[in-house]
Amino acid sequence: MSIGPRLELRQAQSLVMTPQLRQAIKLLQFSNMEVAAFVEEELERNPLLERDERADALPERAALDQRDPLPEPRDAAEAVGGDLLTTTGASPLDADPHDQYENGPGDGVAYDNADPGRLSDRSPGANGGLSGGPEDDGTALLAEQPRSLREHLAEQLRLNIADPAERLIGAHLIALLDAAGRVPTSDEDIASALGIAPEAVAAMRARMGRFDPPGLFAQDLRGCLEAQLRELDRFDPAMAALLDNLELLARRDLKRLQAVCEVDAEDLAEMIAEIRALDPKPGAGFDDAPMQAVVPDVLMFATPKGEWVLELNPDTMPRLLVSGGFYARAVVGAGRDTRQYLAEQLASANWLVKSLHQRAQTILKVASELMRQQDGFLRHGVGHLRPLILRDIADAVEMHESTVSRVTTNKYIATPRGLFELKYFFTTAIAATAGGESHSAEAVRHRIRAMVAAETPQEILSDDAIVAALRREGVDIARRTVAKYREALRIPSSVQRKREKSMPA
Template sequence: MAIGPRLDLRQTQSLVMTPQLRQAIKLLQFSNMEVAGFIEEELERNPLLERDERPDLPDVERAAIDQRPVANGVADAADHVRGETLPTAAETPLDFDHAETYDAGGVADGAPDGGMGGSLGGGMDGGRGGRADFATDDRGIEDLVESPRNLRDHLGEQLRLSFGDAADRLIGAHLIALLDPAGRLTAAPEAIARTMGVDLDRVEAVRARMMRFDPVGLFARDLRECLAAQLAEKNRLDPAMAALLDNLDLLARREMRRLMTVCGVDAEDMAEMVAEVRALDPKPAAAWDHAPAVALIPDVLMRATPDGGWMLELNPATMPRVLVNQSFYAKVVPRADRQERSFLAERLQTANWLVKSLQQRAQTILKVAAEIVRQQDGFFRHGVAHLRPLILRDIADAVEMHESTVSRVTANKYIATQRGTFELKYFFTTAIAGTSGETHSAEAVRHRIRALVSAETADDILSDDAIVAALKREGVDIARRTVAKYREALRIPSSVQRKREKAVPA
């Protein structure tokens, strides 16, 4: 057999992902915030793309293309993509002259002109610009609201009022800089004294005084010291309470009888002491400087129809609306050179593909959401106890898509229903076998475990075996270890800890 170079001709099949296909897949798995950011980047990069800023039509004028209900009372997803959601350039002329429109209440109706001519007559009003002599106050009420102070500014003001010595103020400022988000010190007092070159006693004296600052309990080294400062401020740090703080691990394990022995109190006093400790703030700085909660904007809106079905539509607030500026392309291309024409042709192709990808993304989301509503109709009508087991393959087979596509569609997408706002992935749960051959949703079983524990009394605490027996009587064939796993996921203590806690109610 000769060894040497040679040429072979072979035929093979391979899947090549074009840049446009990668973009479509990436858009499909993006959340609405990520899509909005991507669109902003494309608007800056592509001169042929522009935002559609036409006002939304009233509900009576923007009805769906076809709102005929289908099986199970859920309207077909493709029929509920509104025509104006992702318009093309042909729908709106981009060279539209707004000067030809009639503005109710404007100059044509006798209102003063906003230009210089209007500003010189009749009271020196400058239209929207205010008076020409700047006598009017154009600030809105939101401009008069005082901005909230952060925690360090609040503590700095107390520091300046509490210490007259410059060295003590310098130590206090250093302690403020070392606070973590919970209000604890991130360095030991010994290390602080060594870094600043001062005595440890002086650092501790300043720290002890600052622990009484508002909010009380800051600058502590651990949880016990934080709670002790708050109790001392209320004049409740007696020997029994100090013993309780020294044994917080017993309180965490709910070993109330051992705590009563250690503290030397009876059950009634122990209940009052535990209630006082629970009323304290373990993280006094957490209420300050917190970032505002981000509002969750659903991608799909769902509402009931008069005939007992469900109507689905995409949320217009999350729908990116862009247009391809065909007229600008037609004006520029004849006067462009070869290189510019190549660039504009590429930008035009990218813009058209982006609009098409956004339309396909909207239709796919609505189609998958409609099928999920069909499958989980019992949940929307009767609650979580009627949630059905569901996997990606069930939806993929119904909508004739690949499982990976359904997974991308349901990731970071939310639907607003009459029972709240849920992520689409919430409706996919594993199946638990039933005693009669049927299956039950794992989420419904977890909900039932929580209900059983919530209904128990101090004299009848359910063990994991008792919960298994109760579920089997209801037709759920479940193992004890599965119940223990679900109970821990729900952050429900064990039966021993619950019995200890309810033996001495706090």
């Protein structure tokens, strides 16, 4: 056997991550807002892409009781489209886009509530691009922008303080404000930085603490609450003692608080109620931007016949068209470089439209299977949520687990029980005591919350008592698991709950 260099020819298969495949994967894991932003960029970059204006002229759909009866249920794979990209099937990305985008939006799936295993078509055909809402008329831009906290305080400083030196101190305090509305820097450090006496800083801090909202510029929580109580004329020696012992209030040690404040239980309860009515972080939320409403990707509702209907939200993504006519006119008489550029843009536009269609179909397929397996939740609530993992859905829809994970991340579904992220329906399993069907961790947490909410001051459930009650209901759970779930739900311990519920109303 000789040792030396030689040539060998081998043949093997491997997956090549092409730029188009990376784009399709990226689109799949994008939220609807990210997809809309990506499409806007492509519309500006690619001259062969244009928005489908026909989406704004779609006829209004009839009410549920005025629609035609749903067709007979068919096989699940046939109902949601058997040409989806799966781990075992072929990709539809080589199909002609003109054969796929001739129907309107409203891609939907329905299955019988009595027989969740049966699936039927909700509406014919689907477009990967979804229709956008009516065009903005610009009136929203006319709304006055809210002022920031610092602008609000700077105006009060100009109106209330005339001395330029004091204004300088006030402006420095405003610049040092943190998100909660406090200035944790000591008076000595501020005075040293400004080259003045600490008493001047302390006087300005107390004076500006009465600005709107009251309680700002304090060094700590005690100073913040004290400023608000002084503004309400409710600061007395008993309240000062309570503020000096806030750690006892956090532990619900009411007996020691009564002794320290020298008050009875009724007066202490009134004092605690006044403390709870105050704002511990007066600066928080002042500069917060308006919360963005979550737009569901999938809509779900029940028909009068008892079927659950799932359909894609037509407002989550704009519809796109490939301008083949513009390409045909532009390529005539064009040079070699121009023809090559137009060919690349045409291929990119076709691929984007196909990718959007595939994304929409995949989301609908995964969501319909997920809701089919969580039919008990839809009928009876969180207590009947089934334990579910990615593999269960991936096996049912013949996709890879990573694909299901991308589909369910940052995707929302509007159900009759509320708006949920698709990830919400995946929960770990907790074994049953008698070897029966396992229980969902989310359902167990819901049960723990309900048991604690039903407590009375005379009967406070310890973690051991909760474990015993759950085991009687068939849930095999450990005490440390109950404690972990209770802490995740921000439920105090049984000792703290007993102290809190024993307080006079």
